[in-house]
Amino acid sequence: MLAPEIANLVQFFYPIGNTPAVSLTQDLPPKKKADLLLLGCGDVRHILFTVHTEQHGRDPRPLDVTCCDVDTAVIARNIVLLSLVLDDVDGANDQLIWNIFYHFRIDEGSLDLLQRQTTKLLSLSTSLHTWQQTEYGRVIRMCDRISLERVRDMWRFYGEKREGDVLRHFKKKLDDGMRVSQEFQKSVIGDKMSVITGIRAAAPACLQATRALGDLYKNYWAFGTTDTDKTTRSLSVNSNPMFAPKDGNMFLHYGTDPVLGFHIGSCYARIKPTSPESGSSSANPELHEIVKTAKTEFGTWTKSFRAHSKADLITLRFFIGDAVAFAYALQQIRTTGPSKSSHLYRDRYHFEPLVLDDESYLKTSAPLVFDIIDTSNLIDHLGALNLLTATSPLLRSSLSATVYSEKLVRTQETQISLLETLLCGDMPTVTSLLGLVPVEVATSSAFSSAGDEALCQDTPGPSSKAGQVFSRIAWKRPLNPADVAVNTLGLIHFDSAGLAQVLYRVLLKMFAHEDVSKLLARMQSTQIQSLPTYNRASFVAFLCLVKTRTSTGWDKTMQELLDLMDQDNSLAFANTYMQELCLWMHLKGLHSVDILKRPPYSLTSHPQTGTLEGWQNMPPMVSVTLRVPRSKLDPFIAETIKVGVTPPLHAILQSSPRAASQWQNMFAETQIGFGNLKAKGSRHSDSFEVEIEEDQLGWKGKSPMFISFYVPSWILLQEPCSATVSLAIPHSPTTTRTFASSLGHSLSIFTAKQEEVAHVYITKNQPHQSDVMSIHGFYPEDVKNEVGPDRNSETTVTATVNEKTGQISSFATRVQILSEQSKALLRDGSEITQSLRSPFNYALALKNGPSFNANFPAPVLDSTVRVRIARKSSYLELVADVAKSTDWSGLRSFMYPVFLDSGSPALWNMPHVNLSSLPTIDLTNPSSERLQWLRTHLPTMWSAPETALKFNPSLPAPPKTRARVDFKDGLFHMFLGFSGTAGPQASVYAIDCPEEKGVQMVVFVSNMLLDISNRTVVLDAAVLPLYTDLMPQILPALQDMANSTHSPKSIRTSKDELHLWKEALPAWTERCRSWSHKSNCEYTATGKIPLSIKFGERVLCSCGKGTVPTDFMPEFDGWKALAKHCVRMAISPAFASALVEKPIDLSVLSSAGDASGEDLNSCQVCGKDEDANGSGLRNCSRCHKAKYCSRDCQKADWKKHKKVCKADGN
Known part of the structure; x- marks a missing residue:
């Protein structure tokens, strides 16, 4: 399954x-x-909340949501919930539905409704057909027959009528299961430890919520209900059977x-009573009020x-199975159509082939490319490179299309080092190959504060330094603004030596857990304990993607890669896994080493005895399936449960x-069942096949285990x-320390000779398969050299690699001019001008000619x-050095880009918001x-370095860096x-x-509103941009306003800071617009957003002018005349990205003044930067820090x- 096999006993x-x-x-x-x-979809909260936000918009959009989760119970529960919601037309059963879905102890009425x-x-x-004909089937579809069968099995478990001893046994089983989960929860959390991850739910007003949320958590685990x-x-x-495991060792997670x-x-935030989602009237809400708020939502x-x-x-589509396998199955249908099998298994632990046999896939009417791909926190379990390699080809090529990934498990001491560890290499290099960009990093801007996570880390508990750090990362296509209906990813051209160096460095990072010297010398304890997420087939899948993304001499690249590996001795198991790597490179058509090009029998004599004597046409690879007796598994199972670990597994030949000649080869790309x-x-003989009649009890049952894997035939x-063929545990400090005493140094669970027919089965393909799994990479039409409008140019991008580091050092983008008219202009010496559109994009213009x-x-x-x-030669070439990850924080003016996408403005890193659906904060009592x-x-808008600049104006800093700090100050x-x-x-x-x-x-x-999706606040505002042609029309109204009670408060800016304000306006207005752009929109006509940042010129298009609501502001002199020229906008705090710079230290705020992070260069109360006479501010005579006008x-x-005032020096 393109990842190491894990013994998922617990x-x-x-x-x-x-x-x-x-x-x-x-x-x-x-x-x-x-x-x-949605991969690893979990429960349906994101779907329900998304639908809710859409319903509050002017024109709710159609949604087609494909959901995948490996846990049958999760999908079965979701469909039960959604069907109950659809039936409950008047909302009368909200409480019972809540009980069924959220409580693990329920009353008789809830249990009766569930059954x-x-x-x-x-x-x-x-059947699939009968389900699709129902009223539920109109909304909820199953992707395949097996998924339907699995959820039916769970529904039967939930709702079967039981009586007498059967009922008593069932209740005891449920009660025992919940008691074990409660005991495990208590062993992890204890009686005194605080659980404060709930403060994310209370953010941004989270400080006051800590104690109450801890009490609610304890109440829930003590009684199984949110009722107090x-x-x-x-x-x-x-x-509640909906919380009980049907089979196996499974605990309700302690969180x-x-x-x-x-x-x-x-x-906790004071909300207006007339607002949606109004909360408690008390500053310290009772526990039942908090629960009521959740139930109301x-x-x-x-x-x-x-x-x-x-x-x-x-439309909702559900699939039960492995996320990576499902992604590759979707790729297969898109690339070759539904008639050819993907030859993938459904998940790691069953030999069921993955076949999407719902008619919507057979007719290819179901989506195969997506606007949004959400991967939950699967990168914690499956590896970021595995997931992004599988999902990037499924992402639509548009400016807005996004892959989301979340991370909850801590693997680094800081988030700054997180991305390159996740990507297994240099960030700009690997993201270029993936065709993705982490938007928050590229813009050094975030829309959620890192403050609540900092609070989690500063408070002792299971979510602190040994546990969780929550990150949600948005990945988008590299910026490629275009007025065409379909954007494509351009091919990247490499020389073979450079690309080989890039791939070699990625391989070393993927298998860093095999580098014993680094593991013992430098890795943090959290990394040592984490499970490996990659095997050699994972790397080959990445190679498949790279091959479709690049143009190079591929065979030469692969040979140079193998040469680099041959010269390296840093990975302890490189040699023992080399045959598996070469095998999968051969199977996927990437490269064939000499030994795999030759018929196996040409390398040795035809065996007269043994397991291969009857084979006539032996292929270069075959499948080995090892039967592991339950008697050999049981001691391993008992030891594993005892020590509470989930070790990886692999096979050894x-x-x-x-x-006379000793050899050993390991294979980590296996399938078990x-x-x-x-x-x-x-x-x-070569006609031999095997099938596995599955025991659904798995580890819990009494049947033998089978492990199957492909091997080069010549080895056999x-x-x-x-x-010999063995099932074993890979060596690592943790596994050796844990299992060597019981399994021996080899960590072998079971070993059989190749001739033992009762245990070793050799076939052409793995059980239930007729070929090897499909891995495609990018769809050919999605990756090709960019062709300009009217085919007047063709663009190629060439990467230069620093061969010492294996990182892309520069790009050369060549625009080959094809238009004869433009060629003539170029030959005649037409002047060339270049202009920066973004750090990704430049325009090259011919004087009196087109722009490219x-x-x-x-x-x-x-x-x-x-x-x-x-x-x-009729070409223009732009050469530039790549901004390394350490440079991205310096792209200071690139915060909120807006570009045309197929003729319409598109935001790249600012979320859209429906202002009418958000709770309004009550400001009638500011104190x-x-x-x-x-x-x-x-104050968490500022990063730690920015805070230093804010509090120490004398520190040196580039003007644009200083401008960003000051821009945030203005927002503050x-x-x-x-x-x-x-x-x-x-x-x-x-x-x-x-x-x-x-x-x-x-x-x-x-x-001021609560932006609950991003856990922050937003200002419902309108802007009146002033420009030369407008001033005569509004000057009287401005003078009236200046003389009224609404005289403006001044926010002073530098020129660089002003540019940031002007560049932010299109994003702030676009994100909340309820109006449509007109056919004569100035953005479209000029191709520029904003129109200009120059003095006296217009910034915004005129499409949204005068669209503010009539009751937007209380009446004051001049407002009506000004409102006709205003545009509504939604202003959010400009938070620093914790992925780029260290977040602000919350203790710095209090030591500098108080928790507001007071501005040391403006008045503590009114914000003025000078007194009434125009002279400087006065300091507090005691602490000399706080300033006043x-x-x-x-x-x-x-x-x-x-x-908080302390005498200076104390």
Whole structure:
């Protein structure tokens, strides 16, 4: 399965999600139909929340969502929930549905409803066809027959009527299972340890929630219910079968907590009573109020889902199986059509072939490329490179299409080092090959604060340094703005030596766990304990992708790669896994070493005895299936459960102990299963086949295990009788320390001679397969040299590799001009101008001629760009050095890019938001304790380095770096100023740049909202950009406003900072627009967004002008005249990316002043940077840190400031 086999003897059950629901479509333009793929989908909270946000939009979009999870129970539970929601047309059963889905102890009424519903589902699902004809089948489809059979099996377990001893035995089984889970939870968490991961659900107002969320968690695990009322709780006398494992050793995960999937920040932030999602009226809500908030949100989700379904706007498709295998199966259908099998297994632990036999796949009407691919936190278990290699070819080629990955398990001490470890190599190099870019890193901007994660790490508990660090990473296609309907990824040209060096470095990182010197000398303990996620077939899958992404001398590249590996001795097991690597390279058509090009019998004599004597036409590879008796497994199983580990497994072929020539080969690309073997054909011949009649009890049952793997045939011919085949555990510090005493130094669980017919079976293919698994890479039409409009040019990109590091050092983008008219201009000496559009894109323009795009797969350094002009050969070439990962934080002006995508503006890194669906924060009492979290949340906009610059203006910094720090400062004062928590409330702001002749724009703020999807706040605002032609029309209204109670508060900027404000305006307005762009939109006409950042020129198009709601602002002099020229926008804090720079140290905030992260260069109260006379600010005479513009401001702040004020030097 393209990953190491794992002995999953101890498994956790994740029935419900452990992170707050997010909108899966927030990065997509509004209205357009969206195709989504959810791998490791878990529960349906993200789907329900996404549908809810769509339902609150002006035109809810159609959604087609394909869901994959390896756990049958997860999918079965989801369909039970959705069917109950669809049936509950008036919402009368919300409470019972909540109980069934979220409680592991339920009352009689809930249990009765569950049994009736599952009995109903069973009666409607006797076949794929009958299911699709039902009312449920209109919304919920199964991708294949086996998935349907599996969920039916679970429904039968949930709903079967039992009586007498059968019922008593069943109840005891459920009760025992839940008791074991509770005991395990207690052994991990203990009685005193705090569990605070729930603060993510309360963010951004999370500080006050810690204690209550810990109490709710304890209540849930003690009683199996979210109910806190004793009387109600006492009714929950039944173990819920929806939380019980049907078979095997499975524990309910100790972090399970229903509240974690919801947004309960409204309980702690003061919310207007008229607002959606209104919360508690108390500053310290009772536990039942928090639960009520979650239940209320759940009710709004289910109502929206029914509405979306009724309007035929949603289709859900479910598949049960391995995420990576499913992705490759979808690739197979897209590449070769549905008639050819993918020859993949459904998952790692069964010999069931993966066949997508629903009619929507047979007719290819189901989506095969996607706008959104969400992979949950599968990178923790399957490896980021495995997942991105499998999913990138399935991502639509558009600016907005996104792959999301989450990480919960800590593998690095800091997030900064996370990406290159995940990618197994240099970030710009590997992402260029994948055709993906981590957007947050490229822009050094995030929309969620790292502050709540920092709080998790600073508080002792299972989520602190030994446990979790939550990261959600968005990966998009490299920026390639174009006015064409379909964008493609351009081929990257390499010389063979350079590409071989790149691939070699990736291989070393993939198998760093085999580098014993590094493992023992430098790896952190968290890395030593983590399981390997790659095998040699994983690397070959990556090679398949690279081959379709690049243009090079491929055979030469592969030979040079093998030569590099042959010269290396850093990987302890490189030689013993080499035959497996060469085998899979041969099987996938990547490269064939000489020994695999020759017929196996040409290498040795035809065996007269043994397992191969009857073979006539032996292929270069065959399958070996080893039968492992249960008697040999049981001691290993007992030891594994005792020590509580899940070791990897592999197979070993080696010479007999007495052989003159000793050899050993290991194979990690294996398939395991349990059951009984059924043979077909003549045993010792090429017609021999085996099938496995599966024992679904697996490890828990009594059947033998079978492990199957492909091997080069010539190895089996070395000693056809006496060579041995073993099931073993790979060596590592952890496995050797744990198992050497019981299994011996070889860590072998079972060994048989090749001639032992009762245990060793040799066939052409693995059980139930007729060929090897399909791995395709990019679809040919998606990757090719870029061709310009009207075919007037063709662009090629060539990478130069630093062979000492194996990293791409520079790109050369050559635009070959094909138009005869443009060729003539070039020959005649036409002047060439270049202009920067983004760190990925440049424009090359011929004077009096067309402009050509020069695009790069990764950001480049503008300071290194040089142009080569070949007037006779008719090409222009742009050469630039790649911005290394350490340089990306320096791309300071590249924060919120907006480009045209097929003629429409598209956001690249700013989420869309529906302002009408968000809770409105009540600011009528700014001094309320329930608003003080703002003063902790907002300063987390700055990274640690930025904080140093903010508090120490004398520190040297590039102008654009300083501009970004100051830009955040302006936002900080706008948010605090509007909230009134740091002085008088202000709702109108003038962005004033003395270098650019004064005020450039006026911002009107109407409300502050909770952006619950991104765990932050957002200002519902409108902007009036000032430009020369507009001023005569609005000058009287501006003067009226200046003389009214809404006189603007000034935010002073530098010229560089002003440019950031102007570049942000199109993104802020585009993300919340409810209007449509017009046919004469200036963005489309000019191809520029923003239109200009120059003084006196227009920034925004005119399409949204005057679209602010009539009740947007309270009436004041001049407002009506100004409103006609305003555009509505949604302003969010500009958080630093924790993947780029170290997050702010929360302790720095308090030591610098207080939890607000007070600005040491402006008045602590009103934000002014000078006193009324225009002179400097006065310092607090005691601490000399806090500053004030007047005695009145200092007096107003003293009550708060004295709590943190310390005499200078203390």
